[in-house]
Amino acid sequence: MAQVRFWQPTDLPWLLEMAARTDWEILSPTDRAVARPEVVRANSHRNLLATLASPGGTAIVTEDGGRPVGFLLIGIRPDDRTGEPQGYMADIYLMPEYRGRGLAKQMHELGEQYLRWLGIRQVTNWVHATNPLGQKASHARGFRVWGVMMEKLLTG
Known part of the structure; x- marks a missing residue:
């Protein structure tokens, strides 16, 4: 039976691999066509390690039978x-066979409990424009749209 817990150092290799996989999977087909996998991987590793090493940074892990199957x-x-500290839910991933079981909700709940324990009153997350399921899940958990990131490709 899957259970949700805080990460442990032995989870790090798996977290690094899944962070890279997640960052690659959320790329739009247009972005994926021009992206360099080694750059996406290096950036995902840098982000994960920096977040875990930062004050208050952590990961919530879902495990099944002693092996990780998801993380937040x-x-x-x-x-x-305002300059006030706020939580940031940077990445979430569940292996496909574990989706739809409420495990992402449990990870979010534990994450929010942790942030409340730290005295944090606000949390944000970034959901890619090409991830409608992530947007729907965020809305269901009480997140609201407060900004939109846009890009423009400059030519000639």
Whole structure:
């Protein structure tokens, strides 16, 4: 039976691999066509390690039979408007065969409990525009849209 817990150092190789896989999977087909896998991988590793090493940074892991099958990465950073510390749910991943069982919800709940314990009153997350399931799940957990990131490719 799958259970949700805080990460342990022995989870790190798996977390690094899944963070890289997640970052690759959320790329749009257009982005994937031009992305360099080694760059995406290196950036995902750098982000994961920096978040875990930062004050208050942690990961929630779902395991089944002693092996990790999902994670939620949590960081703390200042609010852009107030400077107050806020939680940031940076990445979430569940192996496909574990989706739809409420495990992501359990990871979010434990993450929010942890942030409340730290005295954090606000949490944000970033959901890729090409991830409608992630957007739906965030709305279901009480998140609201407060900004939209856009890009433009400059030519000639």
